[in-house]
Structures are given as structure tokens and as C-alpha cells.
């Protein structure tokens with residue numbers, strides 16, 4: 294039965310949507326390049342550890358609270374609180390999450406716009422429109438603005454269609470496409486000269502680098518960013534899950550898909566860099582370190598594709614198409630969080646709500662583009678490195694301390710009658726209560742001290 298506020302029609306639909314939110318530029322762009330410059334497999338291990346030990350429990354907190362309340366983050370955190378003060382703090386946490394989600398979308402749409410432009414540039418290359426390709430791949434205010442707006446329009450268009458017709462339908466179409474193109478690209482790149490060297494860098498651990506102070510905060514931010522935590526996106530998706538579903542299982546599947554795709558993307562990006570090195574493209578800076586992340590994707594890879602002739606154009610098209618899809622299934626989840634809030638708390642219709650919030654976010658993106666040097670990195674650092682883990686910390690407190698244990702168990706029993714005898718119930722409640730908040734605080738303390 295579809296409730297008036299929308300519900301995913303199937304388990305597959307939810308997994309595609311939630312995995313679509315999780316799998317994004319963070320996995321395919323962020324993770325492999327960070328692994329490359331921070332100790333390869335050692336970074337991978339730190340990341341895997343944080344994803345399962347910290348991000349998964351926080352994801353579960355969001356999903357369970359969301360489904361229990363069948364409401365947006367603000368309404369949900371208010372609902373689980375027993376007293377007025379906690380209700381207010383809960384609502385404030387929810388609102389902060391929505392604001393952070395909007396700021397994340399504001400920089401995300403810029404980067405996704407670049408992906409879209411590069412995707413189009415491959416097409417104009419194919420038909421020989423060299424001048425157009427040049428405009429599309431050169432950093433300019435005009436191009437940045439145009440493609441940010443185009444990407445935002447796509448995002449708003451999907452969100453306007455609602456949960457089943459918009460989010461679920463498009464995620465279920467785009468995610469399988471993403472997986473297939475990723476696997477094909479990996480297979481192709483691994484056959485090229487130099488790829489094995491890249492594999493070695495990816496798979497041989499360098500623990501000294503991976504455990505360097507400051508890095509663990511980065512890995513924590515990366516894990517939270519990758520699972521879309523803290524900003525109410527997973528909570529709102531959780532609120533659209535039917536009561537018959539087993540939540541810990543669904544959450545586990547989403548985490549697994551997210552991690553697998555990040556790891557798989559590493560098998561594409563790292564070998565591709567070394568293939569580029571073999572064909573004469575510079576991938577190290579003068580000091581011997583790897584070229585920085587953004588330069589990597591927008592200079593190294595395109596030059597690699599260039600050196601491959603016509604095949605390169607097709608590969609380039611496939612690659613940037615993949616990035617665009619990954620970005621789109623994530624951006625819709627970011628927009629859904631504030632849109633659901635305005636619909637549910639302020640009585641707006643879905644279409645105008647999506648349009649209005651989309652416009653506000655596009656304005657923030659424009660401000661970032663106009664002050665690119667000063668704002669771009671700053672917004673990314675504040676929202677993802679600090680905002681998301683700290684909001685995740687609040688979700689742990691609400692799930693572990695504020696919400697009554699009995700109601701929590703009742704919620705889990707909905708999709709799994711014997712939940713109280715399962716492993717999840719034995720570990721998770723005290724885990725989100727004590728372990729998660731402590732680790733988050735410790736990691737922050739360490740980063741402030743170092």
C-alpha cells in the first residue's frame with residue numbers, strides 16, 4: 294500500500310535508492326584518489342574498519358529512527374524525544390542536517406556539472422566540434438554556471454516526481470547501468486600497459502602513511518560522506534521503507550554495495566593513473582607526491598583518453614557518464630531531505646518545494662563559483678569533515694540515549710519478529726550508546742591536538 298507520503302514499492306527499489314545515495318562522487322572520485330595518496334591498501338583497511346564499525350551503526354540509527362517516525366529528520370528527532378528540551382534540540386539537529394545537506398549539494402552540483410560537461414565534450418569530440426570541446430573542458434565561469442544549473446535542473450526534475458516515480462524509478466534504472474559501465478571500464482583499463490603497477494600501489498599497504506595523524510579524521514569524514522550520513526538523507530529514505538522489512542539486513546546490504554563500489558572504483562582509477570604515466574602523462578608533483586585529487590580526474594584521465602585515440606573518446610564518454618549517473622542518484626537524495634521537510638512541516642506541494650529549494654541551492658552554488666578560491670574547499674571541509682561526523686554523533690545520542698529502548702525494539706521487531714534474540718540487538722544498542730560517540734569524539738580530539 295502506498296501511503297500518502299510515499300513509500301518504496303519494493304526492497305530492490307529501496308536498496309537501489311539508498312545505495313544510489315551512498316554511491317557517488319565520494320566513492321568513484323574521492324576514495325580511490327585518497328587511497329592512492331595515503332598508503333594504498335592501508336588506507337583501504339582503515340576505511341573498511343571505519344565503515345563497518347562506525348558508519349554502519351550510524352546508518353542504522355538513521356534508518357530505524359526514520360522508519361519509526363515515517364517523517365523527515367526534524368519531525369523524527371522531535372518524535373523520539375520524551376521532553377520539550379530534547380525535542381527542541383532534536384529539531385535543531387534535524388534542521389542543521391538539512392542545511393548541511395543543502396550546502397553539500399551546492400558544491401556537489403558544481404563538480405557533477407563538470408562531469409556532465411566532460412561527458413558532452415566526448416560527444417562533441419566524436420563529431421569533430423573541437424571548439425565546443427575546448428569550451429566544455431576549460432575552467433570558466435560560464436561553463437561552470439551553465440552545467441551546475443543543468444545538473445540542478447535534472448535533480449529537481451526527478452525529485453518533483455516523488456518517491457516511487459522519481460527516486461525509486463530513476464535509481465533502479467541508473468544504478469545497474471552504473472555497475473555495468475564500471476565493471477566494463479575496469480576490465481578494459483586492466484588490459485592496458487602499466488595497469489599492474491597501479492594495482493600494486495593500490496593493493497600494497499603502507500601503514501606509516503595510513504596511520505598518520507589527521508588522516509584518520511579524513512578517513513572518518515570519507516566514510517560518513519560515502520554513506521550519506523548525518524544530514525537526514527538516509528533517515529528520510531528509511532522513512533519510506535515499509536514496516537515489513539528487516540532493517541539491519543537492508544542497512545547491511547546498502548553498506549556492502551557502497552564499499553564494494555568504492556573498492557571497485559579503486560581498480561579503475563589507480564591502474565588508469567599508471568597507464569597514463571606509461572603513456573607519458575605526468576602524475577607526480579615535483580616533490581614526488583601524487584598529483585592532487587581534482588587535477589587527477591580532470592587533467593590526468595582526459596590526457597590518458599586523448600592518448601588512446603578514438604577508443605579513448607568512447608572510454609572517456611563512458612567514464613564521465615558513469616560519474617554523472619553516480620552523482621545524480623546521490624544529489625536527488627540530498628535534495629529530498631529539505632524537500633520532504635518543507636512538505637511535511639510547512640505544507641508545501643512537492644513540485645514548488647523542489648523548485649524553490651533547488652533555486653536556493655543553485656544560488657549558493659553560484660556564490661561559491663563567484664568566489665571559487667575562497668569558498669569551494671572551505672564548504673567541502675566544513676560540511677563533510679566536521680558537519681557530517683558531528684551530526685552523526687548527535688544521531689547516536691538520540692538513538693542510544695534519548696529514544697526509549699522498548700520502542701526501539703518494537704520498531705526492529707516489525708520486520709523481524711525474533712529481533713530481540715538476534716546478534717544485532719545484542720550488540721548495536723549499547724554500541725551506538727557508548728562506542729560510536731566515544732570514537733567520534735576521540736578522533737576529533739586527536740585531530741585538534743595534532
Ligand code: PHE
Nearest residue numbers: 315317318319320518519521
Ligand atoms: N554519499 C555520496 C557520495 O559518496 C554523497 C552524499 C553525502 C550523498 C551526503 C547524500 C548526503 O558521493
